[in-house]
Amino acid sequence: MRIVSVKQGVAPISSAIANAYIDFSKMTASIVAVTVEGNGKRATGYGFNSNGRYAQPGLLAERFVPRLTEATEAQVTDAQGRLDPAGAWAAMMKNEKPGGHGERSVAVGVLDMALWDAAAKLEGVPLWRLLADRYNGGKADDAAWVYAAGGYYYPGKGVDQLVEEMKRYLGMGYSTVKMKIGGAPGTGLKEALTEDLARIEAVLKLLGGDGSKLCVDVNGRFGLHAALTYAAALRPFNLRWYEEPLDPLDYSTHATLAEHYGPPIATGENLFSMLDARNLIRHGGLRPDRDILQFDPALSYGLVEYLRTLQMLVEHGWSPRRCVPHGGHQFALNIAVGLGLGGNESYPEVFAPFGGFADDVPVRDSRVAMPEVPGIGFEAKNDLYAVLRSLD
Template identity: 80%
Template sequence: MPLPLWKDPWLMRITSVRDAVAPISSAIANAYIDFSKMTASVVAVTVEDGAGRSATGYGFNSNGRYAQQGLLRERFIPRLLEAPEAALVHADGGFEPAGGWAAMMRNEKPGGHGERSVAVGTLDMALWDAAAKLAEKPLWRLLADRYRGGEADESAWIYAAGGYYYPGKGEAALVEEMQRYLDLGYSVVKMKIGGAPGTPLRDALKEDVGRIEAVLKLLGGDGSRLCVDVNGRFGLHAALAYGAALEPYKLRWYEEPLDPLDYATHATLAEHYRGPIATGENLFSMVDARNLIRHGGLRPDRDILQFDPVLSYGLVEYLRTLAMLQEHGWSPRRCVPHGGHQFALNIATGLGLGGNESYPEVFAPFGGFADSTPVQDSRIRMPDVPGIGFEAKSALWAVMKGL
């Protein structure tokens, strides 16, 4: 097969970008929203390296935010296709996603991140998938080589996120769900709380304590194996009331009890609740993350930061966030990204984070990891597949390959 006329081994170019919308609808609900009409954007970005080699990278947006087709087609895909070729070359000679990221953010004002961070993050995922494929490496290995002196974790800690509210779902069904996660190899699980709208606080708290105790009984009474998630629903009064009730159980963490942007109230809660607090999944930039660290009262010896790389402008921005955290005395091991996707799992392994979320039963086919990667004691080893590894997850690849 003849090589194309355009040949320059020192240049890269993006030759095509395609997008589609896929449903991830489900009857489940958390304390704030239901997912009955949820959608996701799926993208494919093809990169050519100037010597005739090409790779197609794939991406999608994390759950909890809807498809971004308008933003993608009107602003970010056209800009990405115009990215300067020289800017797409990394110092190691491989593909540089940051060059594409800079092109996408041209003519964008700072602040007011809205949904654009999700659109950019979706394309960023595809750019990193393509970069690793051109390097003929798994993404976790590429990241370790570029940013961690070649050191990658042997495995990643993961936990099973579930315990959503569902019509007619009582304690018995909740316990059965958690048992399925244990049977899959998870030792740490997460459940939703605070999802009884209109119910007096005292009654809602009593109901949730009963649900928590039922799951703890399954876990042998070990609170370090259970996380609870409020999805930002509480005000300070409810957060303090729940915190006082939860503290004796010594749970793994108390997640997103407050509005994610209410830093002062987080600081007040942290003064009263001695256990670990987890938050950050709904902060979508390094600057917002920095404000949380500066003003949220969080404690670097125990609290967990859940910034999702895809929702927050992608890995290019996430690298800036990790650098900021280091400057403020936080270890990357305190980072456990939201999203339950293979992209964040590669990042956790390659950059030495504290772990990653997992969705064994929800948000199919986007939740979960490669088919051939069993979970053992809430840890998972990465497959040696070039790129992010979508091709090794058959249900997800069936959606992506159409692009």
């Protein structure tokens, strides 16, 4: 196998929405196209980074693209003569010191996505099938559980508008939804909690009072006092989960929260390596029978590293079913189906065209099946494919 070319660009995904921590007015994403040939075949794989992290043109141009294009055929070919994303990953990470998993993990993850897309295309199979055959004993799920992530803060958006948004998601086939909390502008803790409880109760009324169909997300804004205050108020609702209430690296404080809040906690989307994930499992007090791990392969060095993370979780008594990746993209959806994860996030109305799945694949009762499209399936999502094809 030989890397023929690597092209990169930057695509805007800006909007006026905000969560409890950041707004998305200047958000961008890196896009890449990696062309590979070998065994008489040629394929181009595509990749991009998830929302919440900015494009990485500098790191890609200065370090990771040159290393990938300079990789030898032996480095990117496995023992069966196939494209080897793990070998390519090792070539990209040459001369990188341990630690410091911030932005470089995003750059490597973008290229890793494209390499897996190309690998599956070269074999003429969907990525979920390739993953099931290589790593899951040939077993793939019939469909993935997905939930609609939204409920962002927006200028002039009140409770009525929030409820209308959630109604649209239900009409699209989702039965589980997620909304932002903790981000009411210009208010103290008491006022913010009062406002958020009104928002939560309105959405729960729409959901028939079933807290298991609603997730809430703080995006890491709270300290322990605020997290515990909200936890006490949220406990009676029995929500699907209470997401990222604390700074993602504050493991001991997560452990304290878990001692006081019995229902599920979700976190991990801002941890970008197997080692950081292991620290969370060792020291974060999370409970493998109920809590949710949201590591995003597109942001955390890609699937090569994510496979190491899944192995670590099994060694620590966690099931892959506890993993529901952040990002709402087709890459993670393939991984969820092929490796037997617990599901995947979805963005029906935001972060277009990167959020959402194939155009003609319906969501039914918060479950989505996979099309039989070689690779990740970008070609079945027209608006996204048009952006990616701009690199050709």
